[in-house]
Amino acid sequence: MDRTLLKKGQEIEVQIDKIVFGGEGLGRYKDIAIFVPMSVPGDRVRVELISVKKTYARGLITEVVEAGADRVEGGRLTFEDFHGCDFAMLNYESQLxxxxxxxxxxxxxxxxxxxxxxxxxxxxxNPTNYRNKIIEPFAFKGGRIVSGFFKRKSHEVFEVEENLLQSPLANKIVRELKDILNKKRISVYNEKSHRGVLRHVMVRTTSYNEAMVVLIVRGEVDKKVKQALYELRDRCSEIKSAYISINNRRTNVALGDKNILIYGKETIKERLFDIDFNISPTSxxxxxxxxxxxxxxxxxxxxxxxxxxxxxxxxxxxxxxxxxxxxxxxxxxxxxxxxxxxxxxxxxxxxxxxxxxxxxxxxxxxxxxxxxxxxxxxxxxxxxxxxxxxxxxxxxxxxxxxxxxxxxxxxxxxxxxxxxxxxxxxxxxxxxxxxxxxxxxxxxxxxxxxxxxxx
Structure with missing residues (x-):
C-alpha cells in the first residue's frame, strides 16, 4: 500500500488484533501497522491518525464500533476518561x-x-486507591487553581474529582488544599515565563492513616503558603508532617533541592514485614x-x-x-x-x-x-x-x-x-x-x- 494514502488527521476503521509491550493495541490498515492507545484486542474502532511514519501510524479512538470482550463497560474512550490510567479500559483479570x-x-x-x-x-x-505517594502539578484554568495529570504528550493539566489510584486520604487532602489555595489566590507557576509560586503538591500516606504533605514552590517560604499549610492541618488532622520544597530551577523534576519542615515530624513511618521504615520527602x-x-x-x-x-x-x-x-x-x-x-x-x-x-x-x-x-x-x-x-x-x-x-x-x-x-x-x-x-x-x-x- 502507498502510505501517502494515509495522512495525519485522517479517520480510518481498524480491527485490534493484540496488545504490544507498552500497552497499546495493534491492528493493521492494509499493510500498515496502526498503534492505538486505550484499545483492546477484539475492538473494531474508528481512529483519528495523529502520526504517520513509513511502516506504521498511530491513532486515537473516536468511536468504538464494536467492543472487544475484555473491554470494560461505560463508553469511555480516552486517557483522560480513565483518569490517566492507560490500562483501565481492560477488566482487571484481562490486565493480568x-x-x-x-x-x-x-x-x-x-x-x-x-x-x-x-x-x-x-x-x-485492591486494584484501585493503592498509591501511597502522589505528585500533582498545579495549573490555573477557568479562573481557578487546579491540579491533576498531564495530558498525553503535553504539559496541559487535566483535573479529576477523585483520583482512581491514590488513597482516599490523599484525595481528601488535595481537595481541601486546592480549596484553601483558591481562597488565598496564590499564583501558579508558569514554566514558560518561569514566574508564579505553586508548582506541585506531593502527598505521602501510610497504612496508619497518617500523611506527609510537601508543597513545592518557586521563590521562598512565603507567609501565605505557610498559612495554607496550617489551615490544611486544621481540616485534615491526619497530616503529621508538612514541608515546603523550594524549586527555582527550570526543570521537570518536582522536588527542589531545599525541603523545609514547616510543622510536625521530619519523617512518617510505614511498616513492612514487621519493620518500621522512616519516610522523608526524598525517600x-x-x-x-x-x-x-x-x-x-x-x-x-x-x-x-x-x-x-x-x-x-x-x-x-x-x-x-x-x-x-x-x-x-x-x-x-x-x-x-x-x-x-x-x-x-x-x-x-x-x-x-x-x-x-x-x-x-x-x-x-x-x-x-x-x-x-x-x-x-x-x-x-x-x-x-x-x-x-x-x-x-x-x-x-x-x-x-x-x-x-x-x-x-x-x-x-x-x-x-x-x-x-x-x-x-x-x-x-x-x-x-x-x-x-x-x-x-x-x-x-x-x-x-x-x-x-x-x-
Whole structure:
C-alpha cells in the first residue's frame, strides 16, 4: 500500500488484533501497522491518525464500533476518561493476562530467550486507591487553581474529582488544599515565563492513616503558603508532617533541592514485614504496599536454602530488601552508591535491631569484587536496579565470581530482557519468571527472574 494514502488527521476503521509491550493495541490498515492507545484486542474502532511514519501510524479512538470482550463497560474512550490510567479500559483479570503476555513477548523478542517457566501475573486484592505517594502539578484554568495529570504528550493539566489510584486520604487532602489555595489566590507557576509560586503538591500516606504533605514552590517560604499549610492541618488532622520544597530551577523534576519542615515530624513511618521504615520527602519507598509484600516474598522464595546463605543486595537503596531478607538469610551485604540512602538504611536497621547486614557505600561492581577478594563468603546476589537496568560491566564482574545464583527484580521488562540476554551469553540461564502487578490500571509491570549458572 502507498502510505501517502494515509495522512495525519485522517479517520480510518481498524480491527485490534493484540496488545504490544507498552500497552497499546495493534491492528493493521492494509499493510500498515496502526498503534492505538486505550484499545483492546477484539475492538473494531474508528481512529483519528495523529502520526504517520513509513511502516506504521498511530491513532486515537473516536468511536468504538464494536467492543472487544475484555473491554470494560461505560463508553469511555480516552486517557483522560480513565483518569490517566492507560490500562483501565481492560477488566482487571484481562490486565493480568495481557501483562504476562507482554513480558513473555519482550523476553523472546529483546532477550532472545527460551526455556524459562513464566507464571501467571500476581494480581492485587485492591486494584484501585493503592498509591501511597502522589505528585500533582498545579495549573490555573477557568479562573481557578487546579491540579491533576498531564495530558498525553503535553504539559496541559487535566483535573479529576477523585483520583482512581491514590488513597482516599490523599484525595481528601488535595481537595481541601486546592480549596484553601483558591481562597488565598496564590499564583501558579508558569514554566514558560518561569514566574508564579505553586508548582506541585506531593502527598505521602501510610497504612496508619497518617500523611506527609510537601508543597513545592518557586521563590521562598512565603507567609501565605505557610498559612495554607496550617489551615490544611486544621481540616485534615491526619497530616503529621508538612514541608515546603523550594524549586527555582527550570526543570521537570518536582522536588527542589531545599525541603523545609514547616510543622510536625521530619519523617512518617510505614511498616513492612514487621519493620518500621522512616519516610522523608526524598525517600524511595514502594508505592503499593500490598503488592510490595507479595513481590519481595516471591523474590526471597526464589533463593534455594536461603537460611544458610550469604547474599549480596546490589542497588540496595534505603535497604528495604536487605532488611526483609535479613529475616531469612544468614548474612546480607547491602551495596548502595547514594550515601544518604545508606545512612537512612543504617538508621532503620539500628531502630529495628537488625544486626546481620553489612551496609557498604559505593559502586556495586567495585564493592562486589572487594568482598570476594577480601575472602568474604558470598553465595547469591539479588539485583533491584532502576529502570535503566544493570550496567553490563557489573554482569561481567559477577561472572568472574563464584556466585551461581541470581535473583533479579525489575520495574522495566525491556531492560530486564536485555540484561537477561547478556547473562544468558555468560552462562546464567533464566529458569523462571514471575510478573507482579505493582501498578494496576496502568501498563507498567514488575518482573522477578531467577538465574542459575550452568556448570
Amino acid at each position: 493476562k495481557y501483562k504476562k503476555l507482554m513480558v513473555d513477548e519482550v523476553l523472546k523478542g529483546v532477550g532472545r530467550l527460551e526455556g524459562y517457566e513464566i507464571a501467571d501475573t500476581i494480581g492485587a486484592d 524511595f519507598f514502594q508505592i503499593n504496599l500490598e503488592q510490595t509484600e507479595k513481590l519481595y516474598s516471591k523474590a526471597i522464595s526464589y533463593f534455594d536454602d536461603v537460611d544458610n546463605k550469604h547474599i549480596v543486595d546490589a542497588y540496595s537503596g534505603a535497604g528495604t530488601i536487605a532488611m526483609i531478607m535479613s529475616k531469612a538469610a544468614k548474612k546480607v551485604y547491602a551495596i548502595e552508591l547514594v550515601e544518604s540512602a545508606t545512612r537512612d538504611a543504617i538508621a532503620t536497621s539500628r531502630e529495628n535491631k537488625i544486626d546481620n547486614i553489612e551496609f557498604i557505600n559505593g559502586r556495586a561492581e567495585e564493592k562486589l569484587i572487594e568482598l570476594i577478594d577480601g575472602g568474604h563468603k558470598i553465595d547469591s546476589i539479588i539485583f533491584d536496579p532502576p529502570r535503566k537496568g544493570i550496567a553490563e560491566n557489573i554482569l561481567h564482574k559477577v561472572n568472574e565470581t563464584s556466585i551461581d545464583e541470581i535473583v533479579y527484580i525489575s520495574c522495566n521488562p525491556s531492560t530486564f530482557a536485555r540484561d537477561a540476554g547478556i547473562l544468558d551469553q555468560l552462562g546464567y540461564k533464566l529458569t523462571k519468571v514471575q510478573p507482579v502487578d505493582m501498578f494496576p490500571q496502568t501498563s507498567h509491570i514488575e518482573v522477578i527472574g531467577k538465574f542459575i549458572k550452568e556448570a
